[in-house]
Amino acid sequence: MEKTIILEPSSNTHTMTNVLNVENIDASILKIKTTEQSKVFHGEHGTLAIESENVIKYVQQELNPVTKKLQNSWD
Numbered sequence: 001m002e003k004t005i006i007l008e009p010s011s012n013t014h015t016m017t018n019v020l021n022v023e024n025i026d027a028s029i030l031k032i033k034t035t036e037q038s039k040v041f042h043g044e045h046g047t048l049a050i051e052s053e054n055v056i057k058y059v060q061q062e063l064n065p066v067t068k069k070l071q072n073s074w075d
Helices: none
Strands: 003-008 014-026 029-034 039-042 049-052 055-058 061-063 069-070
Touching: none
Parallel strands: none
Antiparallel strands: 003 014, 014 029, 014 039, 029 055, 039 049, 061 069
């Protein structure tokens, strides 16, 4: 069954359509299986077409020097 998932929850959420399966590898990596006609949407940017049935989504993490914990990196 195809579904739409949220890739990056934020004030301008990234979503991906035509997803068949999502596997959490760890806190920063998703393994995604698509229909090869998947699209990524983001409110401020254009649409990205996905032509592969296998996608790895990775979020870079870095150590916060104050809290000493890993956190997602932001541009």
